[in-house]
Amino acid sequence: MRHGIEWEQKGEHKEHLSVLEFKREKRKEELAELEQTIERVQQQQVSIKVVEQIEAKPLPLSSKVVIEKEDFQNLVIAVQKYVVQEKLEGKLKKLLSETKKTISDLKTKIESLVAELAATKDKLAQYKSVRGQLRTADLEQENDRLRNKLHSYEDMIDHNNLWPLFGKGCGKAHTRDDARY
DSSP, X not given: OBTTBOOOOOSOOOOOOOHHHHHHXXXXXXXXXHHHHHHHHHHTOOOHHHHHTOOOEEOXXXXXXXXXXXXXXXXXXXXXXXXXXXXXXXXXXXXHHHHHHHHHXXXXXXXXXXXXXXXXXXXXXXXHHHHHHTOHHHHHHHHHHHHHHHHHHHHHHHHTTOGGGGOTTOOOOXXXXXXXX
């Protein structure tokens, strides 16, 4: 504990995700949630057999029918489940459509990133090729040879005191490479 601050170690470490990876993880979570919802809906599905077994008895001298109280309750429950199921099915279809679109968008984005990566690799290969063609070692040797010639000419001019012949302000050329010698 330093400066009265204590750090709590949670024992978990999550890497930072790229935007694409984060979206992919979110879509996986949404799909898992959709699968759970579908499973719940399937468990609540209307039992057609229960509804088919309901027997309606006609009332004498009327166009109405009578059913047992228990059958009526089963029918009400079945209708309620059906309405809930229809609403959930609509929501699920909408979510599924959105998820498919997102997956398609992500696939397109991944394809473009892969193509961009390939183009970048091509550019890097071209750069390396051009760099190799420069023959840097040969150029450095030629530069050293020319520098040595220049120094020998300057030494000869100094030795023969010829600098005044080269005009005003002329003198030995000082370069950053003089520090090397």
